[in-house]
Amino acid sequence: MLSKTSLKELDLPTRFGPTWAWVDELFRDGDWRRSFKLEETHDDDTIIVRAELPGVNPEKDVVVEVVDNELVIRAQRSESHRSHGDHVYRSEIRYGSFIRSVPIPSDVDESKIEATYKDGMLEIRMHSTAEVPEKEPHRVAITRQ
Secondary structure, X not given: XXXXXXXXXXXXXXXOOOHHHHHHHOXXXXXXXXXXXXXXXXXXXXXXXXXXXXXXXXXXXXXXXXXXXXXXXXXXXXXXXXXXXXXXXXXXXXXEEEEEEEEOOOOEOHHHOEEEEEOOEEEEEEEEOOOXXXXXXXXXXXXXX
């Protein structure tokens, strides 16, 4: 059961009034929820991370880095406005900067991480190995398929 202490631990917004009023906000697009969806799967000795990033240019708008034993994915989506007379439009597309990170297991060779982008989906493959070289922060190149 959630308490005031557990709400603080979950870092959920409490600015919406009474303690349970934040539940209503979970189903809205607040600034604190700006992100993108991830999927992590394992296939034998390979960890596959997929990020849903439609509408971005992987060469300009996406950066994949390895920093402090974490895979960090940063993306930027620019907003463009169109005006068509007096018509009113609604937009549910999120714009701005987004960032997610995934812990990398200690047996992954970070120098062999591969990233590809196809049809709005970024796929990153990390291979486990018995020998792990010394780890340094570095960028992962993204190839478009």
